[in-house]
Amino acid sequence: MSENVTAQEGVLRELRVLIASGQLEPGQQVVQDSLAASLGVSRVPLREALKVLEGEGQVTYHPHRGYFVADLSVEDLVEVYRIRSLLEDEAIRVGVPLLTDEDVEYLEDILNDVEAAAKSQDVSAVTAANRRFHFALFEASNMPRLVRLIKNQWDATDAYRGVYFAAPANLAHMNQEHRTMVAALKARDVEKSIALQAAHRENSVSVVSQVIKKP
Amino acid sequence: MSENVTAQEGVLRELRVLIASGQLEPGQQVVQDSLAASLGVSRVPLREALKVLEGEGQVTYHPHRGYFVADLSVEDLVEVYRIRSLLEDEAIRVGVPLLTDEDVEYLEDILNDVEAAAKSQDVSAVTAANRRFHFALFEASNMPRLVRLIKNQWDATDAYRGVYFAAPANLAHMNQEHRTMVAALKARDVEKSIALQAAHRENSVSVVSQVIKKP
DNA sequence: CATATGAAGATTGTATCCAATCTTGTTGGG
DNA sequence: CCCAACAAGATTGGATACAATCTTCATATG
Numbered sequence: 001m002s003e004n005v006t007a008q009e010g011v012l013r014e015l016r017v018l019i020a021s022g023q024l025e026p027g028q029q030v031v032q033d034s035l036a037a038s039l040g041v042s043r044v045p046l047r048e049a050l051k052v053l054e055g056e057g058q059v060t061y062h063p064h065r066g067y068f069v070a071d072l073s074v075e076d077l078v079e080v081y082r083i084r085s086l087l088e089d090e091a092i093r094v095g096v097p098l099l100t101d102e103d104v105e106y107l108e109d110i111l112n113d114v115e116a117a118a119k120s121q122d123v124s125a126v127t128a129a130n131r132r133f134h135f136a137l138f139e140a141s142n143m144p145r146l147v148r149l150i151k152n153q154w155d156a157t158d159a160y161r162g163v164y165f166a167a168p169a170n171l172a173h174m175n176q177e178h179r180t181m182v183a184a185l186k187a188r189d190v191e192k193s194i195a196l197q198a199a200h201r202e203n204s205v206s207v208v209s210q211v212i213k214k215p
Numbered sequence: 216m217s218e219n220v221t222a223q224e225g226v227l228r229e230l231r232v233l234i235a236s237g238q239l240e241p242g243q244q245v246v247q248d249s250l251a252a253s254l255g256v257s258r259v260p261l262r263e264a265l266k267v268l269e270g271e272g273q274v275t276y277h278p279h280r281g282y283f284v285a286d287l288s289v290e291d292l293v294e295v296y297r298i299r300s301l302l303e304d305e306a307i308r309v310g311v312p313l314l315t316d317e318d319v320e321y322l323e324d325i326l327n328d329v330e331a332a333a334k335s336q337d338v339s340a341v342t343a344a345n346r347r348f349h350f351a352l353f354e355a356s357n358m359p360r361l362v363r364l365i366k367n368q369w370d371a372t373d374a375y376r377g378v379y380f381a382a383p384a385n386l387a388h389m390n391q392e393h394r395t396m397v398a399a400l401k402a403r404d405v406e407k408s409i410a411l412q413a414a415h416r417e418n419s420v421s422v423v424s425q426v427i428k429k430p
Numbered sequence: 431c432a433t434a435t436g437a438a439g440a441t442t443g444t445a446t447c448c449a450a451t452c453t454t455g456t457t458g459g460g
Numbered sequence: 461c462c463c464a465a466c467a468a469g470a471t472t473g474g475a476t477a478c479a480a481t482c483t484t485c486a487t488a489t490g
Contacts, residue, residue: 005278048263051263052266052269052270063221076360079358079359082358090297
């Protein structure tokens with residue numbers, strides 16, 4: 001098991017979950033005293049973790065007023081996805097030609113995980129495995145800084161993604177897209193891979209934007 | 216004058232200067248006790264500022280061992296500039312068609328500052344004004360998240376830029392490029408603007424990579 | 431009634447203190 | 461001579477305490 005070397009490391013992980021799961025709602029203030037208490041640490045490591053999240057755009061900070069869970073406007077959302085497309089296209093463009101046969105096998109293994117999780121209706125497992133799949137692909141680029149930036153963009157919309165994978169129709173569609181993408185990867189077809197990744201993003205955009213417009 | 220609302224805000228600014236100016240050298244450990252003392256604050260705000268810089272890649276962090284000023288390899292450098300080109304191209308592509316005549320005038324005003332600073336051999340003023348020029352252009356895109364990412368990439372290489380503007384020949388060349396770029400902006404010529412920005416980056420790459428290879 | 435004033439409470443910002451961990455140098459044995 | 465074990469010092473990690481600032485709400489004032 002991945003043990004935490006420091007408290008702030010664990011706090012950071014827990015905060016991500018709280019935000020992504022909506023237990024900390026967008027727009028809500030992060031009250032340090034109570035949150036630190038509920039996490040069983042003091043405010044010092046909590047504040048350092050919040051600084052990290054601020055840098056990723058997951059929370060905003062106002063001096064002397066505190067941290068607030070990021071509340072994206074539709075314009076923000078559009079911008080995040082535009083940036084994602086720039087970065088992901090590049091990762092794929094660089095990465096696909098570098099894929100070894102073992103890499104492709106590994107990607108297929110992950111897809112099996114995704115589909116197993118889908119079959120057992122485990123939404124959070126689907127989300128996690130789906131993420132592993134796409135990032136395994138991005139990492140083929142051997143550009144760690146680029147991958148980190150992509151990760152930040154994904155995280156920025158995590159709080160909104162919510163219910164996409166709950167609908168079985170969406171799941172089936174996604175599985176089919178993934179299989180098509182692996183075929184493109186096997187053929188080392190860069191342009192088709194980019195196009196399929198773009199389609200995947202489009203799904204995500206439409207879901208998240210609906211969530212944002214609701215309240 | 217821009218007063219600091221919090222100590223950590225000022226600490227962050229000072230740290231950036233220390234790193235960009237090389238007073239904190241790449242690879243060197245940041246000893247919190249002595250640095251905090253020399254900045255006249257306690258370790259708490261210093262550590263929060265360091266977390267921000269870690270997120271920007273300006274320093275690295277190893278649990279229980281501390282923070283170290285980032286020491287870029289040539290591969291890192293190439294990656295940073297590749298990311299820069301992705302992001303800057305997009306900012307220009309979006310921004311140039313949105314430029315108003317007033318925006319262009321403003322850009323020309325900044326160029327006058329650059330040239331005035333160049334004439335009086337004030338290297339740090341040239342650096343600052345040059346940065347203002349390019350970011351005024353990027354900001355025309357109305358994509359604040361994109362601009363922030365570009366800013367991070369610039370900062371990542373600040374510690375290495377060092378002496379570029381010290382050579383009068385480089386200065387003259389840069390001024391000419393800037394004027395050519397303004398002409399392209401006036402014509403709202405997106406592709407030419409992108410090409411000229413790319414040329415500007417190339418200069419920067421070659422300078423910085425020499426600095427990295429030296430020691 | 432609207433608005434200004436101010437005090438009490440809540441919350442954040444920072445300094446200080448101690449514990450936990452790492453680094454360095456020494457010593458001992460092989 | 462080399463390397464392992466260990467102790468002393470240095471450095472970071474985190475808890476607590478208090479100061480600074482903001483928010484809220486009651487009260488007064490025009």
